[in-house]
Amino acid sequence: MSRFTLLLLLLSPFMASAAEPVQGKLVGLALLNRNATLSLPTDVPQEFRFSGKYTSGARTERIHSVEGKSKGRRTGAFVPLPGQPLQGISDAQWMADGTVWTITDNGFGAKTNSRDAMLSLTRLRPNFARGNVARVETLYLRDPDRVLPLEHAVQSKEGWLSGADLDPESFRFAGDRLWIGDEFGPYVLEFTTDGRAIAAHPAVHDGQRICAPDTTASDCAIVIGRSKGFEGLAVSRGGHTLYAMLEAPLPGDHNLTILEFDLRQRRWTGRHWSYTPLRKGSAVGALTWSADHELLLIERDDGEGLLVPPCPPEAPDAVCFRDPALHKQLVRVRLTAQGRAEPLRTMDLLHVSNPRRLGGLGTEYAMPFWTIETVTRVGRSQVLIANDNNFPFSASRHPNRQDDTEFALIEARELFR
Structure with a gap:
């Protein structure tokens, strides 16, 4: 056991589960450059042609005039910028042709x-041989028929949707539909596969509607915190059932809730499961299907950066990590008949074997990112995991440099045995 591992064990609170720990092996690493941007449709309103104009609290027109900060540390990334950043990836779905669909949050x-x-959603092609990522196509979400219960922050006949309308944190393609988990409602949103809105299905638990502060609904029985709606979605192997996970506990509960939605009948079934985080206070940033009655999720703390080397006592907080990442876990869970999501095995994402020294990061690969919100199965024994780089607000690999988006292909055979 390394001294670092021993220190983590000493610092980590009591683990609430007897899940078996296993180690993964990094077999591919591809980086999407932090400055990557998207090309825009020709007919978008002027409001979208420059983005990041409101990040300082007031509208700012001057390009690259506002620098992002990550917990007080300067990131070296600036807004506003021409176009839209291809950043802030919050979920992904691996495709059979070796591409991966991704979604950006609000x-x-x-x-x-x-x-x-x-x-928008963007289909990317990671090249693990070269270590880079290419954009294939982008799908912009729209509501031209005004079927969603929104005020639509930017008016246009095409109904282009913005981050003031929805906060899409997860998605899954199933059959001829695109399903999106939203945090503002929260809703499970139904779109055509070319991005046109069909319906919004409000969150329901035990027959009662769940609302977040950003919804204008009047029939709210359960009110949750802001940005605590649907963070993760998983779809069953047959494509008939959706599992939607709330990011934070419901009022009066200490556990996280997974709700079941019937995709054929377009309704909540009433079935739900309770997940107790391995580490008290942790969030779950990603969810995906694993096998019948089993899911994969990523549990994380809010720390970023590594503890080693330590932050010198005399160093200002703005140039080193004083709140490092201590808990970033990939967890395989079983959905039981008793309504529990029971952890079976865990993989520490701060200690992934890297025998080929990919990325020049030594023989151990760590994902010390503030938010890791993507996990998708690749074949029978691998997973693809990526960080949400919160552009321009996340510097987790280096204290004062905006993170790239890292797509880590991990051999996880032991996790699935």
Whole structure:
């Protein structure tokens, strides 16, 4: 056992589960450059042609005039910028042709600062031989028929959706539909596969509607915190059932809840499961299907950066990590008949074997990112995991440099045995 591992064990609170720990092996690493941007449709309103204008609290027109900060540390990334950033990836779905569909969240972290952020999904092609990522196509979300219960922050006949309308944190293609988990409602949103809105299905638990503060609904029985709606979605192997996970506990509960939605009947079934985080206070940032009655999820703390080397006592907080990442876990869970999501095995994402020294990061690969919100199965024994780099607000690999988006292909055979 390394001294670092021993220190983590000493610092980590009591683990609530007897899940078996296993180690993964990094077999591919591809980086999407932090400055990557998207090309725009020709008919988008002027509001979307420059993004990040509201991140300082007031509208700012001057390009690259506002620098992002990550927990007080300067990131070296600036907004506003021409076009839309290809960043802030919050979920992914691996495709049989070796590409991966990804979704960006609401833009810049809040409803109030993201009205100029277009909501989109992008299909990417990671090249693990070269270590880079190429964009294949982008799908912009729209509501031309005004079927969603929104005020639509930016008016246009095409109904382009913005980060002031929705906060899409997860998605799954199933059959001829695209399903999106939203945090503002929260809703499970139904779209055509070319991005046109069909319906919004409000969250329901035990027959009662769940609402977040950013919804204008009047029939709310359960009110949750802001940005605590649907963070993860998983779809069953047959494509008939959706599992939607709330990011934070319901009022009066200490556990996280997974709700079941019937995709054929377009309704909540009433079935739900309770997940007790391995580490008290942790969040679950990603969810995906594993096998019948089994899911994969990523549990994380809010720390970023590594503890080693330690932050010198005399160093200012703005140039080193004083709140390092201590708990980033990939967890395989079983959905039991008793309504529990029971942890079976765990993989520490801060200690992934890297025998080929990919990325020049030594023989051990760590994902010390503030938010890791993507996990998708690749074949029978591998997973693809990526960080949400919160552009321009996340510097977790280096204290004062905006993170790239890292796509880590991990051999996880032991996790699935």
